[in-house]
Amino acid sequence: MTEPLLVRAARRERVERTPVWFMRQAGRSLPEYRAIRERHSFFEVAGTPELCAEVTLQPVRRHGVDAAVLFADIMSPVLGMGLQVELVEGVGPVIERPIATSADVERLRVTEPDEAILEAVRIVRRELEPDQALVGFCGGPFTVAGYLVEGRPSRDFARTKALMYGKPDVWHALLDRLAEQFSRYVVGQVAAGADVIQLFDSWVGALSPGDYEEFVAPHSARVLAALDVPTIHFGTGVTEELLGALARAGGTVIGLDWRIPLDVGWAVVGEGRGVQGNLDPAVLLASWERVEEAAYDVLSRAGGRPGHIFNLGHGVLPETDPAVLTQLAGLVQERTVEARV
Secondary structure, eight states: OOOOHHHHHHTTOOOSSOOBOOTTOSSTTOHHHHHHHTTSOHHHHHTSHHHHHHHHHHHHHHHOOSEEEOOOOTTGGGGGGTOOEEEETTTEEEESSOOOSHHHHHTOOOOOOOHHHHHHHHHHHHHSOTTSEEEEEEEOHHHHHHHHHHSSOOSSOHHHHHHHHHOHHHHHHHHHHHHHHHHHHHHHHHHHTOSEEEEEETTGGGSOHHHHHHHTHHHHHHHHHTOSSOEEEEESSOOHHHHHHHHHHOOSEEEOOTTSOHHHHHHHHOTTSEEEEEEOGGGGGSOHHHHHHHHHHHHHHHTTOTTEEEEESSOOOTTOOHHHHHHHHHHHHHHHHHHHO
């Protein structure tokens, strides 16, 4: 059976064209998703296999992208650990009792993956074509720990860093427990049919390279090393030096956000690995001429080298016109086929 295009590209094999998908393509901008959300909460959708599968598949049908990404939240795997998490509209995850002590960490249970999520993975994998990939994911240990310690989204992560610096034993115990939970979570997704796993460390840019290597890298590396399928390691707001540290922690492919030119980021990562990215998602709110120009710039910097996966430099913004995403996916697919002829 033919392996999915994205899987082959992740392994830096020669492929017929550049695969394209979009982070946070499931939900957010799609009217068919919003219709479902009028009747169900986020966690109701994510926890009901048929609804989760439907939302996961909606952008594949509409945009013709080369991968579905599992509809879930980075907080999904911690729901079974004994924490009360609420997704507050316009705020994000809010934790009833933030983590502050070793006793708080000890209360966290390590559990097997939720069967509802695994069943959604099975349904989606059955519905996809053989050359389309299913991307599973989980949040990076640092990003999720930041929510658990702060109690809600933060700009400066002051409480998180205070715990890191002031109680490193508690910090490492927390991340060790999260890494174990996340490893089980993503291994379960793969067993159920996920072809690729992305580790999504959306707040890692708050750290210095030295702090990342001391306090985070071993735990992220543990999750990535648990898998025998291609992995994508993605962080936002990273400097070139931090990008190098993140790449050393692991990942078959390193995701790049829009702040660093793709060719510069690839030079940091090294030619032995692929990269994913990295169009600024805000560009999609501009004219089509601007979108086209920016997309061509990304493809030009990739230069047709093996290992490039086209994506945004972060998630789709809710106000994005779905028609623009469809048009962009088609542009990348057509343009990169032409380049290989």
